[in-house]
Amino acid sequence: MYKRAAEFTIFTVLAFLAFTTVTSVLAVTYTIADPTGDWGYPSLYGMYPRGSGYVRMSLIFDTLVWKDKGGIIPALAESWVYMPEKNAYVFNLREDVTWHDGKRFTAADVVFTLNYIKQHPWEWVDSNIIKEAEEIDEYVVEIYLSKPYAPFLTNVAGTLPVIPKHVWEGVEKPDQFVSEEALIGTGPYRLSDYNKAQGTYLYEAYEDYYLGKPEVDRIKFVKVSEEIAPTALKNGEVNASSVPPEILDDLRSKGLEIAEEPPTWAAKLIINHKKEPLSSKEFRSALAYAIDREKIVRIAKRGHAVPGSMGLIPPSNRSWHNPNVRKYAHDVARAKGIIDDMGYTTDKDGYYHKDDKRLEFELLAGSVFREEFSRIGELIKSDLEEVGVKINLRGLESKVADARIKNWNFDLAVGGHGGLGGDPVALNRNITGGGFNSARYFQNEELVTLLKKQLQEMDIKKRKRIVYRIQDICAQELPAITLYHPMWYWAHDGTVDIYYTDGGLALGIPIPINKLSFLEYHKQR
């Protein structure tokens, strides 16, 4: 009997030992699903100018500072200080960093990178912000700004990857520099394969990473369509993927974990404020009262969104959101009152008229390519027609609609943009910026002045006051009507702690793939 027990114990111990050695020898691979697949060669100039391209590049390259769950943390720079009298930042660099080819990382590389993007513009960082960079000693850099620039730390130091001087010196056409050398960085991973057609990437851990070798040995990005991703997750074929909100409960019941993104995106009713009567801010406020945004969230988004803040910055951006802006709760009577006061009268068809002209607008709202926008278009149409404003819905392919908005060839349109989770420089981009996503609204002088001023205010408390005031004015002027801020989700198996970086990755990318996560791995399954 005792012999049996002894035999059993020895057997169990042996089996356990064998099991642990096998699992420790087996390399840990983490697979991430992506519906698009190909995001370009993950070098600075080779990646496609999208968040997903940046994520793939960020595994290979490091920035001076980085962000985690709690905010800004040191990366290539150990410490830094802003000197207002010189309008310059001083960065003290880590001394134990090596490039993937074994050479040492020094201040010369930082200076070189900053000069390089001045000659070869890089989409993510406006190099005009930087006046010049100076190497004080081997591990100290001073960066002089052309003007005080408040978002510098996150949007320049935390976004611009440092490239090795000894490799990039003499590279004249960076967009065509796609050899293996273009991928020498200081990051925790190196690319071992990229397949454009299959949309796959394979990364191997960099042994000599300055924070220690990552515990996840290999990271795979594979192309999996949105519809299939949940099944692939449940089968264990992939470890993490973005997922639609409808299946969250099902995935939770299968033991998967959900990472929820604090909303950073805004769906908007874009208004052609150069056209009568949309040019009147009273009239725009009538539209705001007429549209039931709570209903849009409930019906079109099935509750997976928060009603839009008219100050544009969503409530989830706790550092900058102004909770006291005008709310425009759904109020049909008030909307009608405003339109009545403007001299419109209701005709027998139920719609407002003035000078024999019916009050009607064309609303560009999605198409088969953007079904979500079509649903929202329908809801807005029914709300506005209830008040007495006739709406003609028009579905256009998104690029066609974008072009019409850009050229002011529209009345109303449903659109949207992201970038609202990070620095409030987003307000400048989307109110006075030049792109079609921007309201391009210059009618209120105070607003225009404050937007310029907030970028140069280096004192965070003072800046916050300005940003609050901007949101107040924005909510009164209504350059556009913010409809809702959608919530997005990722599901994962919990072996790696997948989280949404505070304020978004780098300058605000809402993707929960932060390289720091892969330094730790929890053997769960």
Add this chain to the structure above:
Amino acid sequence: MKVNIINYAIAFFIILLLSFLLPRLMPGDPLTAIYGEETLLSMTQELKSQLADSFDLDKPLWKQFFIYLYNLARGDIGYSYYHNAPVLRVVISYLPWTLLLMGTALILSTILGVITGIESGWRRGKTFDKALLVGMMSLSGFPSFFIGITFLLTFSVTLGILPLQGAKTAYSGLSGFPLLLDVLKHLILPLASLTLVFISGSFLLTRNTMVTILGEPFILTAKAKGLRDRQVRYKHAGKNCMLPVVTQTGIGFGTRLITGALFVEVVFSYPGMGTLTYNSLLMRDYPVLQGSLLIITIFVLGINLAVDLLYRKLDPRVGNAR
């Protein structure tokens, strides 16, 4: 034959012009399409003008066309704005998968369609014929993506016996025979969906031709000579059915390469020309659109030429015609 080649050259030039012009006549420009949506980017004025300049977007259309022709003559089919790579390299990474999928689907559906068509036509009016006819007619009514999704749900999601997506397992470390097996496994479902959709075309055509031919005097002669059924069915009648089927397959190749492949490729995330063309359209990536249209044009014209030549074999009268 001489006239023939001039015809092909004219057709080629017209297609070249259209494939250059059509994408550019669409509203929306590539810079906005590629850089406009991502609000995080800092598009400075310098960067914009540099991009426009490097893509020749600031030049008038006719100049752009001549630059295109000049580069084409040197064998350069363009540089992709979005992929940031030569178009040829982009297309070449996608083309083999589409050729594999479409080629096998086309061959398989044609062979199966012809055989079932001959058998069905031979048994015209019988239960076998009626059942097949009804079956094929209803199949042809289904869009390819619908069949694809049904297959995907049944075999991959519910039963879990076939892969969910893609053309091969990423980084499986396979090579040789296991790799071939892996590729075949991924090919089965998209291939089956496409074959089922294509099959009805050649089936109906063969069956109809068969019915007509069976009424011809030479069939009566063949039967009267006492030849076996099978010989009459395939050698005498069957061979004569091939003419329209070959034409149809040849013509169909080009359109199916794009339209047929597109939906099935999207359903199965299969990396092919359909997916590439669709994405390039959304990104207003003119060079890739032109490039893929150009390559498809070359394929279609080449196949038409091959069909022309094959005709002479199948029907010697064509060669002698003036």
